[in-house]
Each structure stands twice: as C-alpha cells, then as structure tokens.
Amino acid sequence: MTDKQQQAISALSWEERSFPPSPEFVAQANTGPSIYEEAEADWKGFWMKQALERVSWFKKPTQILDESNPPFFKWFADGELNISYNCLDRHLETGGDKVAFYWEGEPVGDERVITFRQLHEEVSRFANALLGLGVEKGDRVAIYLGMVPELPVAMLACARIGAIHSVVFGGFSADALAQRIQDQEAKVLITGDGAYRRGTVFPLKTNSDTALEACPSIENVVVVKRCNNEIAWTEGRDHWYHDLIAAASSENEPVAMNAEDMLYILYTSGTTARPKGVVHTTGGYLAGAVATHDLVFDIKPDDVYWCAADIGWVTGHTYIVYGPLANHTTGVMYEGTPDFPDKDRFWQIIEKYKVTKFYTAPTAIRSFMKWGDHYPKGRDLSSLKLLGSVGEPINPEAWMWYHAVIGNERCPIVDTWWQTETGCILITPLPGAVATKPGSATRPFPGVGADVVDDQGQPVPLGGGGYLVLTRPWPAMLRTLYKDPERFVSAYWSQVPGQYFVGDGCKRDTDGYYWLLGRVDDVMNVAGHRISTTEVESALVAHPKVAEAAVVGRTDEMTGQAIAAFVTLRAGVVGDEALIKELRGWVGEKISPIARPKSIVFTDDLPKTRSGKIMRRLLRDISEQRHLGDVTTLANADVVREITSLAQTSTKED
Ligand code: PRX
Numbered sequence: 001m002t003d004k005q006q007q008a009i010s011a012l013s014w015e016e017r018s019f020p021p022s023p024e025f026v027a028q029a030n031t032g033p034s035i036y037e038e039a040e041a042d043w044k045g046f047w048m049k050q051a052l053e054r055v056s057w058f059k060k061p062t063q064i065l066d067e068s069n070p071p072f073f074k075w076f077a078d079g080e081l082n083i084s085y086n087c088l089d090r091h092l093e094t095g096g097d098k099v100a101f102y103w104e105g106e107p108v109g110d111e112r113v114i115t116f117r118q119l120h121e122e123v124s125r126f127a128n129a130l131l132g133l134g135v136e137k138g139d140r141v142a143i144y145l146g147m148v149p150e151l152p153v154a155m156l157a158c159a160r161i162g163a164i165h166s167v168v169f170g171g172f173s174a175d176a177l178a179q180r181i182q183d184q185e186a187k188v189l190i191t192g193d194g195a196y197r198r199g200t201v202f203p204l205k206t207n208s209d210t211a212l213e214a215c216p217s218i219e220n221v222v223v224v225k226r227c228n229n230e231i232a233w234t235e236g237r238d239h240w241y242h243d244l245i246a247a248a249s250s251e252n253e254p255v256a257m258n259a260e261d262m263l264y265i266l267y268t269s270g271t272t273a274r275p276k277g278v279v280h281t282t283g284g285y286l287a288g289a290v291a292t293h294d295l296v297f298d299i300k301p302d303d304v305y306w307c308a309a310d311i312g313w314v315t316g317h318t319y320i321v322y323g324p325l326a327n328h329t330t331g332v333m334y335e336g337t338p339d340f341p342d343k344d345r346f347w348q349i350i351e352k353y354k355v356t357k358f359y360t361a362p363t364a365i366r367s368f369m370k371w372g373d374h375y376p377k378g379r380d381l382s383s384l385k386l387l388g389s390v391g392e393p394i395n396p397e398a399w400m401w402y403h404a405v406i407g408n409e410r411c412p413i414v415d416t417w418w419q420t421e422t423g424c425i426l427i428t429p430l431p432g433a434v435a436t437k438p439g440s441a442t443r444p445f446p447g448v449g450a451d452v453v454d455d456q457g458q459p460v461p462l463g464g465g466g467y468l469v470l471t472r473p474w475p476a477m478l479r480t481l482y483k484d485p486e487r488f489v490s491a492y493w494s495q496v497p498g499q500y501f502v503g504d505g506c507k508r509d510t511d512g513y514y515w516l517l518g519r520v521d522d523v524m525n526v527a528g529h530r531i532s533t534t535e536v537e538s539a540l541v542a543h544p545k546v547a548e549a550a551v552v553g554r555t556d557e558m559t560g561q562a563i564a565a566f567v568t569l570r571a572g573v574v575g576d577e578a579l580i581k582e583l584r585g586w587v588g589e590k591i592s593p594i595a596r597p598k599s600i601v602f603t604d605d606l607p608k609t610r611s612g613k614i615m616r617r618l619l620r621d622i623s624e625q626r627h628l629g630d631v632t633t634l635a636n637a638d639v640v641r642e643i644t645s646l647a648q649t650s651t652k653e654d
Contacts (some may be wrong), residue, residue, distance in 0.1 A: 008466035009530045011507035011515075012591040013539065015396050016518075019403070020435040021412055024506025029432020030298050036433070039446030046447040047075070055326075056080045056090045057257045061283065065473060068082075072480065073473040073494040075284030078494070082254035083263060083286055084127075084160035087325035088120040089254065099330045102353050103149050103302070105151055106196040114149055116328070118361060119156075122149075122245065124252035126157035129244035133220045135188055137162030137255060140265070142186040142218075144177055144204060146170040146195025147335040150241060151311050152226045152321045154190045158645050159282075166265040169312030170195045171202060171635070172209035172612050178643030180267050181257045184482060185217040190241075194227035200335045205231040214395075215233050259283025265312055265482050268420040269609075274492070278314075278420050286326060288424035288476025292445060293323030296414050296428050297357050298386060298648045306332035307359040307388075308346065309545040313611050314420040315390055318358060322383055323424075327422040338364060342369045347379035359388035359416075362613035363548075370547035372571045373405050375420070381406060386431055388414045392613055393516045396540040399438035417441040417516055419502070421492070422500040423476030426450070427514050439538060440513045448474055450514065452506050465507035466531070467520060469498040505532050512577070522616045524553030525561050531592050533616060534595065536563060539577040539590040543583060545573045550606050550614045551597060554623035564623040565597035566606055566643060574604030599623075601646050622647050 021502045026032065038215065048064045061079030091098070096117035103112040103519040114122075135141060141163050145151045151167070158165040170192075181189065205223060205529050209232055212218055213281050221234070224241040232426035257263075263282045267275040293299060296350065305324055306541040309315035324331045332353050346368075350358060387407050389399070389524035394415050403413055413436055417427035427450060429442040430434075436442060444450045449472035452460045460466040478498075481488040494502040505517030517523075524531045534550050540549035548609045553561030571576055580600045588596040607615040612635070621628050634640065 002084045007014075007460060007464045009473060009505045009507065009532050011463065011465040011478060012531065012535050012627075013593055015437055015439055017396075017414075018435050018437050021432050022410075026432045029430075031430055031433060033433045034393075035204070035297045035390060035430065035446045037094045037640040039335075043447040043449070045415060047287065050291040051283065051475065053077050053078070053082060054290040055286050056086050059261060059448070062199060066475070070465070072485070073477065075473075075475040076259040076287070078261040078367045079283050080256045081259065081283055081286070082257055083158065083282055083322065083326070084156045084521060084606040085254040086286060087121060087156060087322065088116060091116045091328045093121060093330055098328065100325060101149060101152070104330045104332065104334045104349055104352075105177045106199070106340055110335075112149060118643050119153070119325075119511065121250045122153050123156040123160060124239075124250050125245045125248040126153055127160040127252045129249040130157055130163065130188065131161055132244070132248065132486060133222075135161065135163050137190075138163045138164065140166060140184040140186040141168045141190065142177075142181050142184070144172075144189060144191045144208060145224060145308060146197070146202070146204070146226065147333060148192065148224060148226055148618065149189075149193075149333070150192070152300075152325075154603070155264075155317075155321055156312075162253060162255045162257055164262045164264060167317070168267070169203060169310060169610055171197065171312075174207040177207060178214045180275065181211065181215045183267075183275075184265055185634050186215075186645050188222065190222045190224070192224040192226045193231045195231040196227060196336055198340050201227045201229045203229065207218070209330050222328060222484060225634060243608060248356075248389070254634055255426065256280050260479070260613065266317065266420055276487065278478045279480050280423050280476070281479050282473030283466075284477070285423050286322060288474065289318045289323035290326045292425040293319060293329075294327055295430055296416060296425055296445075297359070297388065298431050299327070299329055300326055303329055304332060304383070305329050305357040305359075306334070306350070306353070306355045308334060308364070309340075309359070309361070309390070310611070314423070315359075318424055318442050330517060338367070339371075344375040344379060347376045347381060350381055350384065353380045354383035356383055357388070358383045358384060358386075359390065361391035361612050362389055362394040363392060363608060365389065365394065365402050366541070366548040368406075369398060370568060370570055371403050376405055381408065384408075384411050385415065387411050388416055389403075390416045390418070393518060393534045393538070393613065394439060394543040395534075398440035398539070401499035403438070412436060415441045417440070417514070421476065421530050422470075422474070426470070426474065427516075436515055442513050444514075446638070450471065451499070452508055452514075453496055453499075455517055460508075461506050462510050462512055465505060467495075468502040468504045468506035468516070469496050470502065480507070493604070505534075510569075522552070523565060524551070526553065526563060526594055527559040531595055532565070535591055536565070536587060536595050539595070539628055540565060540567060541581060542590060545569055545579065546583070548606060551615060551620055552616050552623055556598070563595065564599035564619070565600045566603050566619055567600055568603060568606060601643065603639065603646060604644050605636055607637075607640050607643070609634045610635045619643070
C-alpha cells in the first residue's frame with residue numbers, strides 16, 4: 001500500500017530490529033514452527049486435540065464446534081468436566097506436595113507457601129461451606145477481595161460446586177461493587193475486612209456494607225480476616241471465613257459440568273457507563289487457558305512462574321488461577337504494589353523465589369524505566385528465562401529496556417495480545433518458534449484467525465493499517481454478555497459480517513507481523529490522516545529522556561484535530577522549552593512531520609484506569625477544557641488536577 005490516505009489508520013513507522021530465539025532456547029522449547037502448519041491444516045481438529053490432551057474430562061466431548069447459531073458458538077458441547085478437578089484433584093497422586101503458590105504479602109515478611117494438596121483441602125472445605133450457605137449450581141457469587149490466597153480458593157470452590165463466580169477488583173468503590181452485584185443478582189458476597197495497598201488498609205468490608213444497602217439479592221456475606229481493621233457486623237448475614245472453614249468437611253466431590261455451563265462473569269467497562277458482563281463457560285475456556293499458558297510461557301515442571309497482574313482482571317483469572325493450576329505450575333502471588341516499601345519490590349521477589357517466567361504490563365515497565373535502572377540492577381535476576389507483556393501496546397523502547405535491563409538480553413519476550421472477551425492469549429509469539437520484533441505481538445496463536453480490515457470491512461494488504469478482526473471462533477471466546485445478548489451482537493459482531501470486531505487498530509508489516517495501535521476510539525484525525533496514538537507515543541518514548549507519553553487529538557481549526565502530548569520524563573530530567581522543541585522535532589523525524597505534537601505538557605504521572613491503562617478520554621477532555629465528570633474510577637485521581645492546571649498554563653505551540 002503506497003497511498004497512506006487509503007488506509008483506515010495510517011501506518012507511519014516501521015521497526016527493523018528483530019530477535020530470533022536463541023539455539024539454546026529452541027532446543028528446549030515446548031513447540032517449534034511446525035505447530036502453525038499443523039493447526040492451519042485443520043484448525044478445529046487442532047483445538048479438539050488441545051481439549052482432549054490437556055483437559056481431564058468426566059465425559060469426553062465428541063463435538064468440536066457448533067456453528068448452527070452464530071455468533072452464539074458452542075465448543076465441545078457434549079463434554080463434561082470440572083475445572084477445580086482439573087486444577088487440583090488430578091495433580092494429587094503425582095504431585096500433591098508441589099507448591100501451587102508462593103504467596104507474598106505486602107507487609108515485608110508476610111508469606112505463605114501453599115501446596116496443591118493444601119489448596120485442594122481448603123477449596124473442598126470452602127465448597128462445602130458454600131453449599132451450607134445454600135449456594136446451588138448456577139447461583140452467582142460475587143468476590144471482592146485483595147490478592148490473598150482466599151481469592152483463588154473462593155473461585156475454585158465456586159467452580160467445584162457449579163456456582164458462577166464474579167470477581168470484582170478489590171480496589172473498586174462501593175458503587176462499582178453494587179452495580180455489578182445488582183446486574184448478576186448474586187446470592188453471596190465473599191469479601192475481607194480490608195486489603196493492603198501501598199502500606200494502607202483499603203476498607204473492603206465497609207465498602208461492601210455500603211454497597212449491600214442497594215443489593216437485596218445477597219443473603220450471606222463471607223468475610224476473610226486479613227488486616228484486623230475494625231468493621232461493622234450484621235448478625236445472621238455475615239460469617240467469618242475461618243469459622244466456616246474450620247466447621248466444614250474436607251471431603252467434597254466436584255460436580256460434573258457441561259462444557260458450555262457458565263464458569264464466570266467478569267465485568268469490563270464499555271463505552272457507555274454500564275459495564276459489560278462478559279460470560280465465559282467451562283470446557284473451551286479451560287482448553288484455551290492451558291494450551292496458551294503452556295505454549296506461550298514455555299512452561300516446564302520446575303518453573304517458578306509469576307504473573308504480576310491482579311486476579312480482579314482477566315489476566316489473573318486465566319494466567320494466575322486457571323491456566324497455571326491446571327498445568328500443575330508453581331506460581332508466585334503478590335499482594336501489593338511494586339513500590340512498597342521501595343521501588344525494587346518486584347526485583348526482590350524475583351530474587352527471593354528465583355522466578356523463571358515473569359509476566360507484567362507495559363504501564364509497569366514504563367514506571368520501572370522512570371524510576372531508574374539501579375533498582376533492578378541491585379538484585380539478582382539471573383533465574384529469569386522468559387518475560388511477558390500484556391494490557392497495552394508495548395512501546396519499542398520499553399520493550400528494549402525490558403529486554404536489556406530485566407532480561408539481560410537472554411530472555412525471549414512474549415508480547416501477548418488478548419482481551420477480557422477473548423478469555424486467553426490470541427496474538428503472541430511462541431518463544432521457541434517466532435523471531436520477536438520490539439513492539440509487535442507478532443502473529444496469531446496457532447488455530448486463531450485474524451485479519452486487518454478497512455472501513456468497508458475489506459482486508460488491508462500487508463504494509464497497511466486498519467481494524468483488527470478475528471475471522472474464526474476460538475474455544476475460550478466469550479459466549480455472550482450477561483443478560484444482554486443484543487449488546488453482545490451489536491458490540492462485537494455487527495461491524496464486519498461474520499467476524500469478531502476487536503475495537504483495536506492494527507497494522508501489519510510485510511512479514512505479516514501484527515502491530516497493535518491502541519483502541520479505535522483513540523485514533524486521531526490530523527488533516528485527513530488517521531493516526532494512532534500508539535505510534536506517536538512510541539516515538540516519544542524512544543527519546544532517551546522520556547519514560548512515558550500519552551497523546552490525544554484535540555479540536556483544531558486548521559487541521560481538524562491537533563496532537564496534544566502529555567509526557568513523563570525519566571528520573572532526574574527537567575522539562576523545559578528547549579526539550580519541548582527537541583521532542584517535537586524528534587517525533588517529526590522519527591515518524592512524520594504530520595505526527596508532530598502541537599502542544600507538549602510535562603507531568604509526573606498520567607491518568608490511568610485501575611488496571612493500568614492510560615485514560616486518553618480524560619486527557620482529551622482536559623485538552624479541550626471540558627468538564628471532566630466522574631474521575632473516581634481512576635487509580636490516581638490526583639494527577640488530573642495537576643495536569644489540568646499545567647495544560648492551562650502551557651500553550652506552547654508552533
Ligand atoms: O486494546 C487492547 C489492549 O487491551 C485491550 C483489552 O483489555 P482488557 O479486556 O482489560 O484485557 C487486558 C488483558 C488481556 C485490548 O483490546 N491490549 C491487551 N494486550 C495488548 C493490548 N494492546 C496491545 N498489545 C497487547 N499485548
């Protein structure tokens with residue numbers, strides 16, 4: 001494609017660096033390049049093979065994919081299984097004493113080591129306790145906890161008895177919790193007295209009590225004691241978790257679930273205020289989780305694997321709980337923030353547990369860059385063998401920093417693209433089979449069908465940019481939105497006939513590599529060029545003085561939209577007029593003069609969602625001096641005030 005204007009989104013810059021897997025890594029890898037051909041020859045058969053070989057079924061499925069009522073697809077629909085059985089019981093005979101979780105509390109010195117056998121016993125007891133509270137198959141159970149071992153226990157106990165769990169991130173407000181409980185009409189809430197976060201106690205129980213004033217469906221509340229903070233108590237409704245566990249039997253038979261029975265609902269924010277209740281079912285989800293976890297992270301029996309996400313997000317569901325436990329993998333689970341008590345906590349944890357596989361988000365990586373290399377360099381990270389990234393496009397320079405400073409140029413990096421809706425990783429390198437390029441999620445996982453299309457839904461040739469779509473169903477896909485099938489169809493299946501519309505911009509290079517360009521809603525239109533935020537931000541982050549950047553399009557009389565940039569500098573760098581000029585010139589040279597930011601504001605931090613994504617919508621409102629509305633869903637609401645005043649005083653333009 002030569003005429004950039006024909007592209008739905010302009011592809012402005014190309015990354016030439018490439019990192020093939022080392023011969024040593026290839027020699028020991030779980031899979032090689034031939035897996036792609038194998039899967040392409042028969043993609044449905046490929047998924048069936050994963051399901052039969054990696055999942056233990058009470059009744060093996062004979063059907064693969066039911067396509068009779070698209071987009072309401074079914075996978076392995078005549079199979080029966082239990083996920084908790086797959087995560088726990090099946091490992092007991094051969095490896096019950098293997099560590100399931102090294103749990104590290106936020107207060108230094110707080111730690112627990114939990115074997116598969118111990119986890120099995122606790123889950124069985126809690127399953128019986130839930131049955132005792134009248135929870136039945138199909139009932140919804142809301143879980144609102146910090147990162148404590150009782151969180152995976154509660155999820156697995158629900159799965160064991162066929163209850164549907166819905167984890168609400170333990171940093172959300174009472175309102176957010178109430179809204180989610182009301183939508184699913186949950187019968188039980190599992191919460192805690194409090195949760196540790198950056199040295200303070202977050203009041204889970206107080207928030208729960210407030211939320212429950214508006215949630216008549218809740219009959220019982222189970223409370224995990226963690227922080228010993230003072231809480232109110234409603235006799236008859238509230239029960240201590242430890243009392244229930246002590247009184248419950250440790251014998252519990254997991255129930256047989258149909259492959260298409262609901263496993264969980266997880267709420268994700270949509271463009272409107274009402275969050276979407278993403279529904280995942282049992283058999284296909286597990287097949288997707290175990291296959292991707294094993295192949296993407298190249299899992300070995302002696303791995304110490306650490307996914308540093310929160311279980312309140314889908315990453316924690318699939319890659320802290322279900323995938324790793326079903327694969328009999330030892331995991332690290334950390335309760336707190338990366339900067340408590342100091343900014344080297346993550347590196348201290350890697351050193352302490354000799355972590356081999358580490359999976360985190362670009363937002364964290366950019367914070368580490370900003371804080372400075374001396375934190376990781378002061379710790380022994382030589383146990384690491386592979387690094388992962390998820391949640392946002394990773395800027396090439398952040399990738400290079402991760403590669404050099406954390407991976408010591410030895411560890412393959414898997415940049416894994418997926419969504420709450422997809423259930424498991426869909427675009428990613430397989431570390432022993434694919435050469436990586438900094439900033440690219442490389443290619444679809446075997447068996448996955450993807451494409452990049454233009455405004456008319458037509459494929460964009462290699463070398464161009466447009467919208468990412470998924471062209472085939474996959475086993476871990478969402479089945480619907482809870483109680484809202486119309487919204488399921490309109491949000492994902494109405495833009496391009498027969499294809500799943502992801503909502504992300506994407507370009508492909510001439511090797512067919514995928515480069516994610518951020519959310520379609522964030523694309524800027526400058527003088528008729530549709531420019532992705534990701535490319536301009538990555539150009540800024542490539543400057544040695546910059547740690548993080550966010551750009552947005554704001555209304556401009558001349559060009560329709562003009563690019564406004566918000567930039568966080570690396571530790572010790574001072575932002576001044578000269579640097580603004582330098583950065584504008586830099587972006588012009590790196591990608592194109594049309595992508596030069598018209599204004600640049602330096603700020604210590606950027607507004608982020610609680611899962612770490614930059615909130616560009618807010619920055620647009622700030623740039624256009626609009627009323628900001630509710631900012632309580634932000635992880636760092638303070639920064640908005642600071643940026644607003646900076647943006648008003650700084651009108652540095654051409
Ligand atoms: O925009 C993409 C971005 O995160 C979105 C999904 O967010 P969520 O449902 O919260 O799930 C996050 C964890 C799976 C996607 O639509 N995203 C996620 N991973 C990547 C990414 N963008 C670029 N590269 C990635 N690796």
